[in-house]
Amino acid sequence: MKCKQIRTRFADFLIGEIDQISKEKIQEHLTACSSCREELETLSETWTKLGVLPEEEPSDRLRPRFYAMLEAYKQGFEQEKRAPRSTRILNGWLESWWPRRSVFQLTLALILLGVGLALGYFFTSGGQSRTEVAQLRLEIQSVRQAMAVSLLDQPSAVERLRGVNWSARLEHPNEETLQALLNTLNRDPNVNVRLAAADALYLFYNYPVVREGLLQSFSKQTSPLVQVALIDLIIEMRERRAIESLKQLIEENTLNPDVKQRAEQGIQLLSY
Amino acid sequence: MNKKQGSLSLNSPSDNQLMEEVRDGKLEKLAILFERHHVILYNFFLRLTANRSISEDLVQDVFFRILRYRHTYRGESKFTIWMYQISRNAHVDYLRKRKEEIPLDEQWTIPLSREQTPAENLEQVEKITLLRQSLAKLPLKKREVLVLSRFQNLKYREIAELLGCNTGTVKAHVHRATKELGKIYFELSGGMVS
Numbered sequence: 001m002k003c004k005q006i007r008t009r010f011a012d013f014l015i016g017e018i019d020q021i022s023k024e025k026i027q028e029h030l031t032a033c034s035s036c037r038e039e040l041e042t043l044s045e046t047w048t049k050l051g052v053l054p055e056e057e058p059s060d061r062l063r064p065r066f067y068a069m070l071e072a073y074k075q076g077f078e079q080e081k082r083a084p085r086s087t088r089i090l091n092g093w094l095e096s097w098w099p100r101r102s103v104f105q106l107t108l109a110l111i112l113l114g115v116g117l118a119l120g121y122f123f124t125s126g127g128q129s130r131t132e133v134a135q136l137r138l139e140i141q142s143v144r145q146a147m148a149v150s151l152l153d154q155p156s157a158v159e160r161l162r163g164v165n166w167s168a169r170l171e172h173p174n175e176e177t178l179q180a181l182l183n184t185l186n187r188d189p190n191v192n193v194r195l196a197a198a199d200a201l202y203l204f205y206n207y208p209v210v211r212e213g214l215l216q217s218f219s220k221q222t223s224p225l226v227q228v229a230l231i232d233l234i235i236e237m238r239e240r241r242a243i244e245s246l247k248q249l250i251e252e253n254t255l256n257p258d259v260k261q262r263a264e265q266g267i268q269l270l271s272y
Numbered sequence: 273m274n275k276k277q278g279s280l281s282l283n284s285p286s287d288n289q290l291m292e293e294v295r296d297g298k299l300e301k302l303a304i305l306f307e308r309h310h311v312i313l314y315n316f317f318l319r320l321t322a323n324r325s326i327s328e329d330l331v332q333d334v335f336f337r338i339l340r341y342r343h344t345y346r347g348e349s350k351f352t353i354w355m356y357q358i359s360r361n362a363h364v365d366y367l368r369k370r371k372e373e374i375p376l377d378e379q380w381t382i383p384l385s386r387e388q389t390p391a392e393n394l395e396q397v398e399k400i401t402l403l404r405q406s407l408a409k410l411p412l413k414k415r416e417v418l419v420l421s422r423f424q425n426l427k428y429r430e431i432a433e434l435l436g437c438n439t440g441t442v443k444a445h446v447h448r449a450t451k452e453l454g455k456i457y458f459e460l461s462g463g464m465v466s
Contacts, residue, residue, distance in 0.1 A: 011444070
């Protein structure tokens with residue numbers, strides 16, 4: 001066999017999945033060909049070296065986040081099942097027109113938007129084609145914002161969760177969207193949606209309105225889960241002004257002991 | 273490596289059975305799939321992104337997508353192949369969104385083993401750090417194929433199915449990726465063989 005052919009089997013050699021006959025043939029070649037021998041040695045060395053990379057455990061946050069998501073999704077799913085038949089048929093019909101992959105969804109949305117703009121252009125016959133691209137971009141952003149805000153207002157927890165995801169994907173959320181997210185964090189009846197909102201807000205903590213909102217949110221939360229999430233966020237943000245809010249929180253008599261402990265840790269972490 | 277899965281299948285339902293149940297509306301069964309696969313998936317993303325919190329987000333995203341796209345699951349191929357398909361999409365979408373380079377996780381510290389002497393330990397730590405840096409320098413496609421074959425318990429033909437190419441191509445990629453990684457490691461270690 002030629003070197004080229006021999007080398008196509010080296011990958012099998014690395015994982016040790018090679019039949020005896022091929023193995024003997026290759027070894028025979030290797031004793032005679034130093035270049036192939038060196039090549040395989042170097043490969044095996046790197047391959048073995050990779051074995052020292054340890055497997056890691058994810059943090060304690062991952063599991064509760066997954067179960068919260070699953071629970072929220074299940075709730076929404078149950079509600080959907082209870083929806084009247086006619087709505088389901090209509091939804092099914094509409095859904096059959098709606099492409100599954102987000103790339104195509106976006107394309108369809110853009111096409112529809114394009115058609116709309118073209119019609120508008122046709123009827124008004126203005127001459128501002130240059131500004132249209134910029135305008136189109138602006139419109140897409142504002143469509144997304146509107147979509148996120150309206151989803152956040154839905155009765156189904158899954159829809160609201162989707163709204164939170166939409167908002168998290170915005171590059172430059174406007175005040176209205178941020179405010180809607182903060183409202184969700186403070187008032188949503190479902191704890192999972194509130195948690196997701198906290199995560200989404202973390203992405204935008206550079207906005208002053210978000211920082212302020214998060215600081216004020218402490219006094220409005222009753223669920224220990226959300227309280228802990230908020231404390232973690234504020235620590236990540238290195239927001240020193242939070243020390244006061246945390247101190248106030250600790251003063252509350254009804255506070256869950258775990259939250260209290262976390263708040264005390266938070267004060268310590270933020271104090272230096 | 274498959275011993276554990278083999279003994280599981282005697283009494284417990286297979287991944288494919290569970291996913292079919294999830295698809296047919298028993299959403300709670302996803303919890304079992306999560307428990308079986310989230311650690312290995314987390315490590316997959318960790319080796320691709322070198323960033324812990326991003327890797328956790330991606331694991332969460334994958335299981336969310338599994339729920340959302342459960343209707344598209346056809347039990348023809350292994351569940352894990354489908355799961356990695358979704359994982360690759362999640363990763364690509366993430367990269368598109370981020371555009372700029374992902375920061376290497378500074379806190380990606382290495383747990384020290386107590387059985388070794390400090391000198392041996394230091395050597396081990398250096399090796400691990402160098403390997404992580406080398407992996408991060410490897411182009412994404414090569415890094416992906418290497419991680420899939422070396423750490424994710426996938427056979428070459430399964431990777432081929434996942435990537436939509438033939439097994440020969442996968443083997444050639446593994447060969448090239450390993451070779452390039454070796455080179456990068458050699459350069460990073462200052463040309464000294466360890």
